[in-house]
Every structure is written in structure tokens, then in C-alpha cells.
Amino acid sequence: KDFRNNVKPNWCPGCGDFSVQAAIQRAAANVGVVPEELAVVSGIGCSGRISGYINSYGLHGIHGRSLPIAQGVKMANREMTVIASGGDGDGFAIGMGHTVHAIRRNIDVTYIVMDNQIYGLTKGQTSPRSAMGFKTKSTPAGSIETSLNVMELALTAGATFVAQSFSSDLKELTSLIEKGIEHKGFSLINVFSPCVTFNKINTYDWFKENLVSLGTIEDYNPNNRMSAMNTLMEYNGLVTGLIYQDTEKKSYEDMVHGFKEEGLSKQNIELEHDQFEDLVAEFM
Numbered sequence: 001k002d003f004r005n006n007v008k009p010n011w012c013p014g015c016g017d018f019s020v021q022a023a024i025q026r027a028a029a030n031v032g033v034v035p036e037e038l039a040v041v042s043g044i045g046c047s048g049r050i051s052g053y054i055n056s057y058g059l060h061g062i063h064g065r066s067l068p069i070a071q072g073v074k075m076a077n078r079e080m081t082v083i084a085s086g087g088d089g090d091g092f093a094i095g096m097g098h099t100v101h102a103i104r105r106n107i108d109v110t111y112i113v114m115d116n117q118i119y120g121l122t123k124g125q126t127s128p129r130s131a132m133g134f135k136t137k138s139t140p141a142g143s144i145e146t147s148l149n150v151m152e153l154a155l156t157a158g159a160t161f162v163a164q165s166f167s168s169d170l171k172e173l174t175s176l177i178e179k180g181i182e183h184k185g186f187s188l189i190n191v192f193s194p195c196v197t198f199n200k201i202n203t204y205d206w207f208k209e210n211l212v213s214l215g216t217i218e219d220y221n222p223n224n225r226m227s228a229m230n231t232l233m234e235y236n237g238l239v240t241g242l243i244y245q246d247t248e249k250k251s252y253e254d255m256v257h258g259f260k261e262e263g264l265s266k267q268n269i270e271l272e273h274d275q276f277e278d279l280v281a282e283f284m
């Protein structure tokens with residue numbers, strides 16, 4: 001099925017988010033999802049527009065809140081494939097509380113972060129992913145804060161699927177999104193997606209020079225959390241590929257009593273009159 005619609009993205013020419021959109025569309029088609037079974041929920045920022053550019057159910061939510069909405073969609077109808085998406089500011093600043101708890105909850109949602117190390121929509125301020133010393137309008141003398149290493153943080157929060165990619169490597173990105181969709185639990189995919197307009201440091205060339213593919217590291221084992229953590233620390237988080245996957249841990253919805261077989265939208269919630277009165281009495 002075709003996940004393209006007739007809405008023309010208004011991202012700047014060359015923005016990394018174009019590739020992320022294409023990768024989601026290809027990955028969904030490759031794993032056999034149909035548009036009626038896919039929901040894309042996004043937050044606020046340039047990347048937040050992505051939910052309107054894909055032929056699926058879509059919801060452009062509020063700042064930092066794509067994950068609560070996406071988790072609600074999954075709980076209501078577990079037959080849906082649910083993708084949450086947004087930028088590094090959306091997910092790792094205002095939305096960080098939701099990100100950490102969604103990770104440890106392990107609900108079956110694929111979270112794709114378009115990480116450009118800057119706030120693009122508001123014309124270029126430092127984000128939690130900007131490097132120390134990074135100069136922007138909000139930090140003219142250079143950022144004095146440490147950049148957040150989100151991949152390490154995800155591992156310590158109990159993540160069951162952690163991956164990272166680069167928007168210009170469409171093949172790898174598509175493959176990782178496919179794996180994320182197929183993973184039974186929460187999958188975090190951080191994508192280096194350059195902001196060509198406001199970030200003149202972390203450019204396509206910069207990433208090509210600095211990223212290391214995990215495929216080039218001999219005997220790398222994505223099922224070993226300690227090895228994943230050591231590798232992230234050794235390369236300062238600048239790696240691409242499947243960093244870690246745990247296929248044993250059950251997903252949240254598989255463990256919630258009453259939701260195991262079917263989501264809320266499929267359950268019979270009709271109440272007899274006296275049951276309704278009892279329910280109301282409980283809250284009086």
C-alpha cells in the first residue's frame with residue numbers, strides 16, 4: 001500500500017526530515033502494514049509536521065506529548081501499529097519525563113526522534129543534544145551544559161530496543177524502523193537528521209566524518225547491554241545501527257490485566273443500569 005499523500009512537506013530543501021519520512025513510508029510497506037493500521041503521532045517542532053505527510057492515521061499533538069498520546073492509541077487498539085515522532089527538543093527536553101517512563105513501561109510503540117541538535121522551528125536555539133561550546137542565539141558565548149547522551153540514558157532506563165541512524169543512510173534507517181515496528185515492546189530510534197538552515201556545525205559532512213557503524217565493530221553483540229553501554233561510551237554515542245535489543249521482556253499491554261487479548265476499543269463496556277448506579281455511587 002502507498003503511504004504517500006498529496007501534502008507537500010514545507011521543510012527547508014535538504015532538511016534531514018525528508019529521508020525520515022521516506023524511511024517510515026518504506027518500512028511500513030515492507031513489513032506489510034496498511035495505512036488503516038498505522039497511526040503516526042507527532043509533537044511540536046519542524047519534525048512534528050511529519051504526521052501530516054504520511055498516508056495513515058495522524059495526530060500532530062502538543063509539545064513533548066507525542067508519547068502519552070501514542071501510548072493511549074496503542075492501549076485503545078492494540079491492532080494498530082503506532083509510531084511516535086518528534087525532534088530532540090520535543091522528546092529530550094520538555095518531553096523527557098514521558099520518554100523515560102515510556103521506555104521503562106515497554107509499551108509496543110516505535111519512537112523515532114529526528115535529532116538535529118538544535119531548535120529549528122524557533123530559528124536556532126541550543127537543545128539538550130547540542131554539544132558543549134555550541135554557539136546559538138540562546139548561547140552566544142557557547143553552551144556551558146553537557147549534551148545529553150540519550151542512548152546511554154535509554155539503556156539505564158530499561159530499554160528493550162535502542163537504535164540510532166543517520167538520515168542520509170536511507171537503507172539502514174528503513175531497516176531499523178522495520179525492526180522497531182516488529183519489536184514487541186517500546187523501540188527508540190534516534191536519527192541524526194541535519195538542520196541545514198540553523199545548525200552549521202553538525203552537517204551531513206560532519207556526521208559522515210564522525211559516525212561509526214556498529215557493523216564495522218567486530219563481534220558487536222546487540223543483545224548484551226553492558227557491551228552496548230561500553231561501546232556508546234567509547235564512541236561518545238556517535239554510533240549507528242542496532243545498539244541493543246531484548247526480546248525476552250513482555251510488552252506493557254501483554255501484562256495489563258484485561259487488555260491482554262484486546263484493546264479498549266474492542267471491549268464491551270456496556271453497563272447494566274444498576275452497575276452504572278454502583279459506579280456513580282463509588283465516586284460520590
Ligand code: SF4
Pocket residue numbers: 010011012014015016017046047116120121194195196197198
Ligand atoms: Fe529542517 Fe532546520 Fe529547516 Fe526545520 S529549520 S525544516 S529542521 S532544515
